[in-house]
Amino acid sequence: MDSATVIALASICIAGISTSLGAIGPAIAEGRAVASALNSLAQQPDASSTITRTLFVGLAMIESTAIYCLVVSMILIFANPFWNHFIQVSTGK
Amino acid sequence: MSLSPDSIIFWQYGIFKLNATIVTTWILMLTLIISSKLISKKLSKNLERSGWQNLLEIIITMIEKQIEGVGLAEPHKYISFLGTLFLFIGLSSLCIIIPGYEPPTGSLSTTVALSLCVFVAVPYFGIKERGLGNYLSSYIQPTAIMLPFNIISEASRTLALSVRLFGNMMSGTMIVGILLTITPFLFPVVMTLMGLLTGMVQAYIFSILAGVYIAAAIRVKNKQTQKT
Numbered sequence: 001m002d003s004a005t006v007i008a009l010a011s012i013c014i015a016g017i018s019t020s021l022g023a024i025g026p027a028i029a030e031g032r033a034v035a036s037a038l039n040s041l042a043q044q045p046d047a048s049s050t051i052t053r054t055l056f057v058g059l060a061m062i063e064s065t066a067i068y069c070l071v072v073s074m075i076l077i078f079a080n081p082f083w084n085h086f087i088q089v090s091t092g093k
Numbered sequence: 094m095s096l097s098p099d100s101i102i103f104w105q106y107g108i109f110k111l112n113a114t115i116v117t118t119w120i121l122m123l124t125l126i127i128s129s130k131l132i133s134k135k136l137s138k139n140l141e142r143s144g145w146q147n148l149l150e151i152i153i154t155m156i157e158k159q160i161e162g163v164g165l166a167e168p169h170k171y172i173s174f175l176g177t178l179f180l181f182i183g184l185s186s187l188c189i190i191i192p193g194y195e196p197p198t199g200s201l202s203t204t205v206a207l208s209l210c211v212f213v214a215v216p217y218f219g220i221k222e223r224g225l226g227n228y229l230s231s232y233i234q235p236t237a238i239m240l241p242f243n244i245i246s247e248a249s250r251t252l253a254l255s256v257r258l259f260g261n262m263m264s265g266t267m268i269v270g271i272l273l274t275i276t277p278f279l280f281p282v283v284m285t286l287m288g289l290l291t292g293m294v295q296a297y298i299f300s301i302l303a304g305v306y307i308a309a310a311i312r313v314k315n316k317q318t319q320k321t
Contacts, residue, residue: 049162053301056294056301057301057302057305060295060302061253063257064256064257064260067257068256068260070264071259071260074267
């Protein structure tokens with residue numbers, strides 16, 4: 001395998017792995033957060049606005065970890081710095 | 094395929110580039126400024142009022158209510174900052190329905206600029222409300238050992254704020270772009286609808302988080318005054 005193939009292989013594999021592994025944790029956490037929010041909504045319907053707002057903010061915080069993984073894999077696929085560098089070097093010669 | 098609207102360049106002179114991010118940002122800014130000027134030009138205090146004034150009043154009261162809910166007791170002090178953040182991010186994600194439009198918040202430079210505004214605004218409001226020494230002393234609470242961690246949290250939440258918005262908006266346009274090559278017609282429309290929802294939620298969250306940070310910078314004073 002030449003180095004271009006290695007870079008492409010590694011980038012594609014890591015992109016998939018990072019998104020899939022990075023989605024597991026936030027998915028569990030968001031499920032737990034929504035479940036407990038629904039519980040407290042059922043117990044105290046009066047406090048629904050506060051609960052909903054806190055839930056949204058919390059979900060956004062949790063979700064951002066998944067978004068980081070997505071950003072990393074997107075960069076690896078579409079704007080890979082190593083790949084671009086390799087292309088530059090090979091065409092520069 | 095481009096990752097952000099930064100790569101669409103309209104005009105270039107040396108190192109100065111005029112890319113799609115700057116152009117759309119300025120168009121959005123002008124739209125917001127001119128429309129609010131036009132609406133607020135002929136405000137009426139009577140019962141008869143124009144539909145546009147009603148719209149503006151609904152938006153303003155809604156934002157004020159949300160800011161108050163975060164824990165900032167006097168929302169009119171902060172609405173100029175937080176409301177602007179919300180309106181700009183909201184409008185920039187609402188315009189996805191225009192064909193050929195790329196949201197400027199899908200570029201990391203815009204979101205970093207917005208979160209740097211928050212990064213500056215938090216100490217600004219904190220010092221304005223509590224005084225310089227009192228605000229700086231909040232960094233060594235509860236003990237002086239916490240000083241580096243407080244500074245790190247200040248920097249990391251700025252990073253998180255910018256990357257969160259960037260990731261959400263970028264992934265929205267990106268997923269539509271990828272789906273266009275797989276299922277050309279119907280599915281991208283559904284994903285654009287989804288993008289509208291996430292865009293508004295992100296605008297809400299960005300401004301609410303900025304409000305929470307400002308409230309946290311101000312709140313300690315209230316506790317101390319309650320104690321004494």
